[in-house]
Amino acid sequence: MAFLNTIIEYEGPVVDVEPRYWAAHQAAIQAVGFQGPPRSEFWRLWRTGATDSQFVRFGRPQKALDYARIRAEKLDSSDLMVLDQAGPKAAENLRLLKQMGSCHLVSLSRNRDGLNAMLDRLDIWMHFESKQCLPEDRDRRVEALRKLAGGMRVTLAVVGTVPMAYAAGEAGCRTVGLKSGPAVPKLLRQVGVDVFFESLDELTDALSSHHPDLQRIGVF
The missing domain is CATH 3.40.50.1000 (HAD superfamily/HAD-like)
Structure with missing residues (x-):
């Protein structure tokens, strides 16, 4: 060719x-004081383009903003990137x-x-x-x-x-x-x-x- x-x-x-994204979500959702969806539901929400507020159900708008900020920081951290699998x-x-x-x-x-x-x-x-x-x-x-x-x-x-x-x-x-x-x-x-x-x-x-x-x- x-x-x-x-x-x-x-x-x-x-x-x-997925392992890194889940770990970042877990760290962020716990930091804002919520439990969040189970792992399979989290991945479904992420892959279908859910809004940040859908991950922080019943949370105030500021909680969703804080969650998104912390999650983004964690996603880019070297500590969590080691979870990536070929x-x-x-x-x-x-x-x-x-x-x-x-x-x-x-x-x-x-x-x-x-x-x-x-x-x-x-x-x-x-x-x-x-x-x-x-x-x-x-x-x-x-x-x-x-x-x-x-x-x-x-x-x-x-x-x-x-x-x-x-x-x-x-x-x-x-x-x-x-x-x-x-x-x-x-x-x-x-x-x-x-x-x-x-x-x-x-x-x-x-x-x-x-x-x-x-x-x-x-x-x-």
């Missing part, structure tokens, strides 16, 4: 972040993506040191030409992805979150999502993603076989 430039999101496509056959599939052309890793995390430490710990750092924590500002995030696309005819973006999916679409990438990531396909479809795979393993198989859905969105 022709040279393929790939941008892949850390959260979801590369690692399972997806099935992650190293093997990342190696394949790099062999197909180039592979760039991006993350919504602001903790660059924590991200690099996790890539070392999971022993997958060598599969990426570059690693980047994307800006919080939406326009700057889009511009960062355009630079990673580097004028290539086609850049494939593999996403797990809504902010990344939106930015990738705005940057002109051909975007695919994973069904098991931090956002359900319904939310990703709302920002333009309409091709989904169960896993990174299924995606690399689809790339090797020139899957019709990938042809439809212009990857080939």
Whole structure:
């Protein structure tokens, strides 16, 4: 196949972040004095884009704001990032993506040191030409992805979150999502993603076989 430039999101496509997100939620909900939903319900709420107040049921608005602030701080902490777990056959599939052309890793995390430490710990750092924590500002995030696309005819973006999916679409990438990531396909479809795979393993198989859905969105 022709040279393929790939941008892949850390959260979801590369690692399972559910343990970290749950731990951050637990720390935040306890800090504001509430119990919160059980683990399975928390993950369902998160993946379907629930508001912060839905995690702090019957709490005053300020409690929800405090909860969201603490949760965000915990999500970016190196102490909790160690809970991230590499997806099935992650190293093997990342190696394949790099062999197909180039592979760039991006993350919504602001903790660059924590991200690099996790890539070392999971022993997958060598599969990426570059690693980047994307800006919080939406326009700057889009511009960062355009630079990673580097004028290539086609850049494939593999996403797990809504902010990344939106930015990738705005940057002109051909975007695919994973069904098991931090956002359900319904939310990703709302920002333009309409091709989904169960896993990174299924995606690399689809790339090797020139899957019709990938042809439809212009990857080939």
